[in-house]
Amino acid sequence: MNKKLLKSRIDAANKQQKADLVIRNASIVNVFTKSLTTGNVAISGNTIVGIGDYEGFQEIDAAGKFIAPGLIDAHVHIESSMVTPQEFSKIVLPHGVTTVITDPHEIANVSGTAGLDFMLKDAESTLLDIKLMLPSCVPSTSFENAGAKLSAEDLKPFLKRSSVLGLAEVMDFPAVLRGDDAMLDKLMLSRQIDGHAAGLSENDINVYGTAGILTDHECVTKEEMIMRLERGMHVMLREGSVAKNLHALLEGVTEKNAHRCLFCTDDKHLDDLIEEGSVDHNVRVAIKQGIDPVTAISMASINAAQCFGLRGKGAIAPGYEADFLLLNNLEELAIAEVYKGGQLVAQNGQYVGPAQEKTDASAVQDTVRIPELSIDSFQIPMGSSSKAHVIGINPNNLITEHLIIETPVIDGYFVSNTEKDLLKIAVIERHKATGNIGLGIVRGLGLKNGAIATTVAHDSHNIIAVGTTDQDIKIAAEALQNLKGGLVIVQDGKVLANLPLAIAGLMSDQPVEIVYAQLKSLDDSLLKIGTSTEFNAFLTLSFLSLPVIPHLKLTDCGLFDVTSFRHIPVAVADE
Known part of the structure; x- marks a missing residue:
């Protein structure tokens, strides 16, 4: 900011000149005193310059309304929306989200630094304020094959970018525990480090804190949350499309500890963002569960701003950025208008900001490379055993069960059985055509035929497929190669529906409206092949390859036991 601009803002604050915009007669959500206060809000340029009796070149009578700070999603993977940052901004701004802190480790696992460059460049053209945390674990572990590897030296140049805040979720806890040199180099890059403390013990949290990792979004119980809060961590209460931990964690939130609690979505599908919302949904759920509305809004604004050192964000106060919401109703967080930097960007649930030019995505396309597949590629030998280690799905939870159960076997090989809900699952390396195929058995998807x-398979994003026959699994994988990435449904050897994701096999290059329609077509086809209606089958499938979340997962190298942090055979050895 130059001296002339600062002088102009001071003059407006001192009533020596009119403000550019004045919001009159709204009740102010004061996140500092946790109360509702009064006064006209004066804005000069993109900054709030005063609260009191002001005149403006433009004045809005907001009588009966509430003015609240713009919301902040403290941890989100934009790629999980399956649209680019530009298109993502058009979805979340109408939901009152004016700032997000994103970890682009999904695209980084596919395209490395080219993926980071694309996300940063596309983010620059949006009105949404997109802050970046640098991926700490690419690949997430050494037990799978991703499309890239990022060292501390690869990440260091990005720290010079003003929108980069620090190091994103550290998932490789064993590397932290051992004090591995490569991990230590990454931890020393920044003082702002996000955690990923799924299933960690009290002592493990001690190690995390000592390493400078002071946030976590993986709590699933209030006891886990309180243990982290007691050790000085900021806890993000997550409500995404698969991981829905909000209700359980809100039981542990009190007026005494709420200041250390934030809201995040982590991974949320496009249709859920459109129909349910972003962290505005978290706020509404919190209010319904008994959290004071001002406290709930504070958790989605000033708490996140203070956690990440976002000075000037998260409040309605002089010197703060003019990112704010006009609400018709506080209890229901009924959003009438959204302002970003003093500019109206959304009204009555619709984006009204300017259009942006598309960002060149050529460097992050054509990323699906697999060798020729055969039916034999998908056979699971069981030897003389009929017992198997099976991945058990917990609906709407990233944590899976490690089951040991009797499975159907013919001629020494496992065969899928829909009556017992035991299906074959495969992870096919898709970055360098290595031919790696990890095979396993899953229970709980409910697929009946097809x-x-x-190619959305966290975090290395190889192809992940599940089916009732080897033939349909093979055809589905080959269809993804032809699409250059995406989602596909096959039945009786034919493709029923698909959603192309041309950008790194993760994001569409099409507008939100087209992608949303394609998703709805996929939903219809899922019903035809008989998947469960309790959860989203694609989203659930996409996390079954994540080897940093307990208990049993599948990578391109085979079945992975997260508890022992090693690969195990599918067949249980005879005693």
């Missing part, structure tokens, strides 16, 4: 497959 196969589904996707």
Whole structure:
């Protein structure tokens, strides 16, 4: 900011000149005193310059309304929306989200630094304020094959970018515990480090804190949350499309500890963002569960701003950025208008900001490379055993069960059985055509006939497919190669529906409206092949390859036991 601009703002604050915009007669959500206060809000340029009796060149009578700070999503993977940052901004701004802190480790696992460059460049053209945390674990572990590897030296140049805040969720806890040199180099890059403390013990949290990792979004119980809060961590209460931990964690939130609690979505599908919302949904759920509305809004604004050192964000106060919401109703967080930097960007649930030019995505396309597949590629030998280690799905939870159960076997090989809900699942390396195929058995998807497959498979984003026959699994995987990435549904050897994701196999290059329609077509086809209606089958499938979340997962190298942090055979050895 130059001296002339600062002088102009001071003059407006001192009533020596009119403000550019004045919001009159609204009740102010004061996140500092946790109360509702009064006064006209004066804005000069993109900054709030005063609260009191002001005149403006433009004045809005907001009588009966509430003015609240813009909301902040403290941890989100934009790629999980399956649209670019530009398109993502058009979805979340109408939901009152004016700032997000994103970890682009999904695209980084596919395209490395080219993926980071694309996300940063596309984010620059949006009105949404997109802050970046640098991926700490690419690949997330050494037990799978991703499309890239990022060292501390690879990440260091990005710290010079003003929108980069620090180091994103550290998932490789064993590397932290051992004090591995490569991990230590990354931890020393920044003082702002996000955690990923799924299933960690009290002592593990001690180690995390000592390493400078002071946030976590993986709590699933209030006891886990309180243990982290007691050790000085900021806890993000997550409500995404698969991981829905909000209700359980809100039981542990009190007026005494709420200042250390934030809201995040982590991974949320496009249709859920459109229909349910972003962290505005978290706020509404919190209010319904008994949290004071001002406290709930504070958790989605000033708490996140203070956690990440975002000075000037998260409040309605002089010197703060003019990111704010006009609410018709506080209890229901009924959003009438959204302002970003003093500019109206959304009204009555619709984006009204300017259009942006598309960002060149050529460097992050054509990323699906697999060798020729055969039916034999998908056979699971069981030897003389009929017992198997099976991935058990917990609906709407990232944590899976490690089951040991009797499975159907013919001629020494496992065969899928829909009556017992035991299906074959495969992870096919898709970055360098290595031919790696990890095979396993899953229970809980409820698929009755056909196969589904996707290149969205956290975190290394290989092809992951599940089906009732090997033939349909093979056809689904080959269809993804032809699409250059995406989601596909196959039945009886034919493709029923698909959603192309041309950008790194993760994001569409199409507008929100087209992608949303394609998603709805996929939903209809999922019903035809008989998947469960309790949860989203594609989203659930996409996390079954994540080897940093307990208990049993599948990578391109085979079945992975997260508890022992090693690969195990599918068949249980005879005693």
